[in-house]
Amino acid sequence: MTQLALVIDLNVCVGCHACVISCKEWNTSGPAGTMCDDNPYGADPTGTFFNRVQTYEIGEFPYTETVHFPKSCLHCEDPPCVPVCPTGASYKRENDGIVLVDYDKCIGCRYCSWACPYGVREIDEHEKVMKKCTLCVDRIYDESLPKAERKPACVMACPTSARLFGDVHDPQSEVSIAIREEGGYALMPEWGTRPSNHYLPRRKMRKHIHKDELVRADNPLKKEQRDHAEPIDAPTLDDSTSW
Amino acid sequence: MHPAFSVVFLTTLIGVGQGLFLAIFTGQSYSAVELLPSEDSIQFYAMGSMLALAFLFAGLIASLFHLGHPERAWRAATKWRTSWLSREVIILPLVMFLVCLYSLMHYFGWDTMLFTSKTGAHLQLTLIVGGLGLIATLALFLCTGMIYAAIKFLQEWATPLTVINYLLLGSASGFVLATAFSSYNAPGLVKFYGIWATIITLAALLTRSAALLRNARIKYKSSMQTAIGIRHNQIQQKSMGFMGGSVNTRDFFHHQSRLFMKSIKWVFMLLTFFLPLLFLWSGIEQANSSTLILAFLIQYAGLIMERWFFFAQANHPQNLYYQSL
């Protein structure tokens, strides 16, 4: 069985909101109709978004780190939002595990948004139906697009490649390898929802340079016994002197 | 959560309707086993259950205001296998049908004696229809309660007390109304209903207080750490991802001060339990119908506040992601 999902690398996300804009652009122009946007340039803007990028500060000043945190439907493997829906408008697809809302069946009762612990379902206040991330189901199977573009709009837009897309049930997929090797984790595991989307944690990048590495042992100039004029602590271009 | 007035009215109004029907039917069952004199079919059983039907109907209308697409409401009956909301959508009309049938059978005298024992106990057709109504009414209380109790991460709601409180609070208001109603149409029953109304109100006081105590010491399973998966004691949200509001900031939080939340709790305790008991007692003592009506109105006002508080008190874990509220 396939379970499509996103893997979001918090170590790489720079919080630029490109995915948010790209998502809104793609989905508001899609066949399912517009996503509302009230007072976009006014005092109190509000509207429906499938994807939000939030920012958190971890630690206490001055020892803080800023984490940008993109958040959209996690396409849970055991989605609590689906069984509560009285109409069957909310459903999880058998073939690829995407959780969708049928806008023609939804009565706008909001019960599913109560039943999602992550706050990723947003009712469209104009169309009065529940909306949420579709993993760009109208894009990823579109054969008129070049193969490389059959990915969610957010993934296409991310300038730092912080968003990976693929089948988390296929152990050899890019996403599964990332989850396995980079310590991918799920949000709020305490509720047993088994989110398909995973997050890759922040990683500390440290490089230890030993003293002997500062001098190039195998410098061919040495072999030729040709002396160098520069002192050993002279500034260099690549942090290692030619001696 | 943000209390939607449509749902507050839906749950309180059908509660009264269900409770009143239970009360009327209890009256008839007592008379069937000769514990009470039987009352006038039209004046009491038919009118009383019609009044219950009116409350149920008002609740149904209120519920439609909650829906974005009320014209598709019929679709909500399809997923009864998994959704308590769907089950409620099926059972509410069923209760209304049975209450209506019960009322019409009494009104038009469509009744036959099915069985009479030597001691005078008897079984009538209306009693059977009423019995079915009783089962459906209890099932409706269960569905309404479970809609809330079934969402496990709304920890204030995820307890059997939620269902018990819906049952007892709804029944209490129905029996108080039955006391007032009988003071006009069946004065002989005022004491009977008054005593039951008192007992049920006291029981509800107990279970509602138990729920308040339980919720005061809830330990939340979700935290900022589990929400974003970062193990650090100091996490502060700097941006929710937007500058204005969104449904997430409006639908899931009550936006009231702590003081307001604290005071409404005491006000609803006073209005739902203590004042109605007082008025009930004095109304029965002085045989004063208006005092009894007042007891019902005060309790209903209390119940609206109780329900408002019930919703407002529930703390949805999604609020962790919207800290800059």
Ligand code: SF4
């Ligand atoms: S993240 Fe929320 S809306 Fe998405 S599948 Fe999980 S519970 Fe449902």
Ligand code: SF4
């Ligand atoms: S809002 Fe729509 S999708 Fe959500 S539970 Fe209600 S009918 Fe189902």
